[in-house]
Amino acid sequence: MSINYYEPKVNIIPWALILFFQINNLESKFFINVVRTLISIYVVYKYAMMTRKIEGETKKRVQWFFIGIIFAIIGMFVNLIGGFLSSIIIEIIALLVIDIGTIALLKGFLIK
Numbered sequence: 003m004s005i006n007y008y009e010p011k012v013n014i015i016p017w018a019l020i021l022f023f024q025i026n027n028l029e030s031k032f033f034i035n036v037v038r039t040l041i042s043i044y045v046v047y048k049y050a051m052m053t054r055k056i057e058g059e060t061k062k063r064v065q066w067f068f069i070g071i072i073f074a075i076i077g078m079f080v081n082l083i084g085g086f087l088s089s090i091i092i093e094i095i096a097l098l099v100i101d102i103g104t105i106a107l108l109k110g111f112l113i114k
Contacts, residue, residue: 035082042075059113066110073103 049068053061077100084092 063110070103070107
């Protein structure tokens with residue numbers, strides 16, 4: 003005589019991860035990109051306030067950071083539009099603009 007043993011299966015994936023990875027609708031992606039853009043605009047505002055208070059070589063560095071962040075924000079905004087319109091060409095252009103912003107940020111780090 004055998005005893006049937008029932009082993010309960012526990013779902014070990016937390017619900018937060020399930021909800022996080024199921025962002026497939028357009029409204030959620032739009033909201034996430036808008037929040038990301040607003041945070042970046044706040045960073046640009048803070049950089050602008052810092053630039054007023056400093057002088058010399060540090061001012062040049064902060065200006066290059068400012069230029070890089072501006073390009074990154076423009077790239078994120080264009081990427082948002084490209085995703086909204088489902089246009090891969092616009093998204094590629096946005097990635098190029100973000101890369102230009104990254105190069106400007108790097109130049110700000112390398113100024114001596």
